[in-house]
Amino acid sequence: MTQQRMVILEELRNVDSHPSADEVYAMVRKRLPRVSLGTIYRNLEILSKSGEIRRIDSGGNLKRFDGNADDHYHIRCLRCDRLVDAFIELGLDIDEQLKGATDFLVFGHRLEFVGLCPRCQPATAEPSSLTNEEPS
Amino acid sequence: MTQQRMVILEELRNVDSHPSADEVYAMVRKRLPRVSLGTIYRNLEILSKSGEIRRIDSGGNLKRFDGNADDHYHIRCLRCDRLVDAFIELGLDIDEQLKGATDFLVFGHRLEFVGLCPRCQPATAEPSSLTNEEPS
DNA sequence: GTCTGTGCAAAAAGTTTGCAGCCGA
């Protein structure tokens, strides 16, 4: 556990903003000005493989990272792309629903909600102008 | 509606493989050898904005496209990255579960199942060696 | 004839990797 890796982990645990690799880079560089982007990527990879953080791979162009490795969902703002924790329990086991309907061995699912965050709600009331993608 | 756009749409509707832009490019080039990748990207964008196809933005490095614009889910193989349709109805309105638990205006959700496809099941029985990402 | 769409190529954005030297167990 090098200092770099430690600082990355600390910074990630101190925010609830689910930053991208670039944002983590900016955060870490305030404390370790000579750190490199490559180190950030390498450590984010290592930390998520070891289960200390979570890589969020759902919609969106760039990957985000979550200092909270516990199982939980997120909701993304379609306007500003902000990602916020959604601590809910679904009322049923949705993986279970799939058994019998697929010949895959089902391990789990990735679920992300989409909508408008409080800040962006005044600006837009038109879903259609925002979403032209996957399920709605 | 140019010939290029038409061919892209036709090819996409003729497969159930959810190809990436590059794969669409390869498919279209068999019929229009002089087509350019830029044209593929531009038309995939236009077609998904107009609702004739669907852009799939969930997990994975590159975006996939679906000639079937009807609402449905997918399951992704963690080993070979193949994406297959999963035509199931969830037993409840999961967006509804979120109301009250968030100050977002909820428009919908993106859901993708993950697992092992039939071809890859013999090769691996170890989920842990495959997934170190979002929900499970 | 106009105006959008195309092909081509370069650029942008995000991520990965090779390498030589440094650091921590």
Added chain:
DNA sequence: TCGGCTGCAAACTTTTTGCACAGAC
């Protein structure tokens, strides 16, 4: 010490964009 980690830079992958010309209406 010594193997893994770092900084740096270059490379790679995917997607976007500028531009001049062609094709559709």
